[in-house]
Amino acid sequence: MLIRNKLILRFTLLVLAIQLSFSAFVYYFHAASREQRFTNRLTGKAALSGRMLIKRGSLSKGFFGAFRRRDLLTLVGEQVSIYGPGGRLLYLSSDTISQAQNMLYLSRITPEKPVHFATGRRETVGLLYEHEGRAYRIFTSGIDEFGWAQLEKLRLILLVGNVGALVLIILAGWYFADESLKPISRVVRQVEKITASSLSQRVDEGNQRDEIAQLAITFNQMLAGLEQAFESQKSFLAHASHQLRTPLANLLGTLETSLDYDATLADTRQSLRSGIEEVRHLVELTNGLLALAKADSGLLPTEPVRLDECVAQALDYARAKCPDRDLRLEFGPLPTTDADVFMVPGNAQLLTTAIFNLLDNACKYxxxxxxxSLGYADAQTLEVRVTDTGIGIAPHEIRRVFEPLYRAANGTAQPGYGLGLALTQKIVQLHGGQITLVSVLNQGSTVGVWLPAVAE
Structure with a gap:
């Protein structure tokens, strides 16, 4: 079901429920008021009958009947029955009055509690009337034709009013849903115009305060992320194509030259050495791209890892690759607890790779x-800093060095593919950490990594 139809249906049902509840309250209140008014009239008529007949001692049916016909006929279908002490019937206003219901309620009448009952639309009130120490029970009944007519008229008015209101509610619900969904329809039309080739377009954010505006803002943020991802992907593909093309072209040229010109075994062996070196470059580049793809996938089995052991392992790799470089390890502030220090949740192999990449860059440049430096930034955060005094990076290139396959202009003379920092950043982010780079051209660089410690 469309959201528009859901809104119309829910709005209609809600308002209709409120209206029906209000109508039921009005009808019930009016019915209760009618019953109370007529009960009071019957009670007054019963008391008047007691004063007129019992006090005067005129319980003669003929006398009272003629008297009533002349002056007291005030209720439609009025009937009066009087019982004396001992439950003896003393007076009937008509010989056709049935006493079956009166006899059922006769014993229930007390001075404090009159009785009230109804048979169809005929309502009866019975009360106790005391005179000269004797207790008389008087039943007065009648039909409230005017009250019932008013109640039926009210019922008809409410029925017709509710049916008419239902039509108006449906129209109001349609208008309400249409007006409420117009901003969403506008956003949908704008989104439909955005394609992979036009990710720079943005959705109108309206007043930037209501829920639709928040939706548009969120969508624009998503578009910005997609645009950045597409640009990064295009840049990555362009650099990867260039980096792969160079060793492949060199390898192809070496093999063609060897096939055409190498006449001796020594020349052939030299060509093979050059070809093998190019293949090694291809293998290193491919392994770097695979490692970057693995870090991007987010598939990380986590377990408590000793970060100091990862740092030590990375230092061993760096010393083996650069034996002439002086690598120093320092420890920063340590916690005062007795728990194991330097424990982080993560993957030891990836963390070792990330730290080794930082050391490799520092040694290279x-x-x-x-x-x-290894220590605690605070009780919940471990900090690793790698500092060198090398060539540094220009300010305008610092942000871009984390892009895959990007290399700073002053570092292209050194071997590499521009994957180390990008891979390290992915690994750190995958572990819930942060990485920063501070560099001054021709003075050196400091890379800081912060990782969450294992909760005690």
Whole structure:
């Protein structure tokens, strides 16, 4: 069911329920008021009958009947029955009055509690009347034709009014739903115009305060993220194509040259060495791209890992690759608790790879010593800093060095593919951490990594 139809249906049902509840209240209140008014009239008529007949001692049916016909005929179908002490019937206003119901309620009448009952539309009130120490029970009944006519008229008015109101409610619900959904329809029309080739377009954010505006703002933020992702993907593909094309072209050129010109075994072996070196470059680049894709996938089995062991392992890898470089390890502030220190939730292999990439970059672009600092930024956060005094990075390039396959202009002379920092950033983010880079051109760089510690 369309949202428009749901809104119309729910609005109609809600307002109709309120209207019917109000109509039922009005009808019930009017019916109760009619019953109370007529009961009071019957009670007054019974008391008047007692004063007129019992006090005067005129319980003669003929006398009272003639008297009533002349002066007291005030109720439609009025009937009066009087019982004396001992439950003896003393007076009837008509010989056709049935006493079956009166006899049922005769014993229930007390001075404090009159009785009231109805048979169809005929209503009866019975009360106790005391005179000269004797108790008389008087039943007066009648039909409230005017009251019932008014009640039926009210019922008809409410029925017709509710049917007419239902039509108006449906029309109001349609108008309400149409007006409420217009902003959403506008957003849908704008979104339909946005394609993969026009991600720079944005949805109108309206007043930027209501829920529809918040939806548009959220959608624009998503579009901005998609646009950035598409641009990163295009940049990644362009750089990857270039990086893969170069060693492949070199390999192809080496093999063609060897096939056409190598006449001796020594020349062939030299060509094979060059080809193998290019293949090694391809393998390294492919492994880097696969590692980056694995980090992007978000599939990370986590377990408590000792970060100091990951740092030590990365240092061993870096010393093996750059034996002439001075690598120093320093420890920062440590917690005072007795729990295991340097424990983080994550994957030891990925964390070791991330730290090794930072050390490899520092060794590659700095001839002086490289310092690794490990400590606690606070009780819940571990901090790793890698500092070198190498060539540094220009300010306008610092943001871009985390893009896959991007290399700073002053670092292209060194071997590499621009994947290390991008992979490290992905790994750190995958572990719920943060990474920052502070660099000054020709003075060196400091990379800081913050990771959440294992909760005690």
């Amino acid at each position: 700095s001839q002086a010593s490289v310092t690794v």
